[in-house]
Amino acid sequence: MLSRLTRPRAVAVCALPVVALLATAAFAPLPFSLTQPGMTANVLGENKGEPVITISGAPTRKTSGQLRMTTIEATGPDATVGLGDVVDSWFRTDRAVMPRDSVYPSGDTVKEIEQHNAAEMRESQDTATEAALSYLGEKNDVKVTLRLADVGGPSAGLLFTLGIIDKLDGDGSGGDLTGGRNIAGTGTIDADGTVGAxxxxxLKTQAARRDGATVFLVPKAECADAETELPKGLRLIPVTTLKGTVDALVALEKGTGSVPSC
Structure with missing residues (x-):
């Protein structure tokens, strides 16, 4: 009788610290950020009443179609994320849980993070201009101004570059680089035309499809991620270089040649 009574009692007592630990974890802040599909912006159009791309020193084309850069939204670096938030987001296709350090530089203040993201955006815009003009063989007297409010980071580089090319040269034979389509995408750009992850x-594919895109340009190394929860009606085109991206869009527009796929 004693052993039968003692064993359950011992188990119950030992369980108390576990329950307390789980209860603490449920309310304790965790080092994660919750992310979801963000806004998209057509770089061939306007953002908050101003053209995203303004070019002087060279004739420009009137374009049709859209080139949409995509974003994700994340909880702020000082936001409290608890276990309940993580569990809820884990089972949703329109949310993702990411380590906070992968979204925001560790140890930085909110102001420093905003300054860092703004600096990355400016650098991305400068590099996009350099890559586009180098690809087209344009002279240095062509001036490009890029404006995109309330967006930071380098991931719009590829779309900025394509937008400049479309406004200056299109597909190279008088047509639009987009072929009149709503094309979205993401990727950094180097001055030599290399596309980065x-x-x-x-999440960006979801934002793209929500805003009407039917084609999504994705850095090739991220094909597997892009195929996760890929929205119906959105075609993936993997890219690694600016030239390869332009070639793929021209092939898609004209219906000739091969268009790569993930």
Whole structure:
């Protein structure tokens, strides 16, 4: 009788610290950020009443179609994320849980993070201009101004570059680089035309389809991520270089040549 009574009592007593630990974890802040599909912006159009791309020193084309850069939204670096938030987001296709350090530089203040993101955006815009003009063989007297309010980071580089090319040269034979389509995408750009990975592509594809895109340009290294929860009606085109991206869009527009796929 004693052993039968003692064993359950011992188990119950030992369980108390576990229950207390779980209760603490449920309310304790965790080092994560919750992310979701963010806004998109057509770089061939306007953002908050101003053209995203303004070019002087060279004739420009009137374009049709859209080139949409995509974003994700994340809880702020000082936001409290608890276990309940993480569990809820884990089972949703329109949310993702990411380590906070992968979204925001560790140890920085909110102001410093905003300044860092703004600096990355400016650098991305400068590099996009350099890559586009170099690709087209344009002279240095062509001036490009890029404006996109309330967006930071380098991931719009590829779309900025394509937008400049479309406004100056289109597909190279008088047509639009977009072929009149709503094309979205993401990716950094180097001055030599190399396209880099960015992260968050599974959420960006959702933002793109929500805003009417039918084609999504994705850095090739992130094909697998982009295929996760890929919205119906959105075609993925993997890219690694600016030239390869332009070639793929021209092939898509004209219906000739091969268009890569993930």
């Amino acid at each position: 960015v992260g968050g592509v599974a």
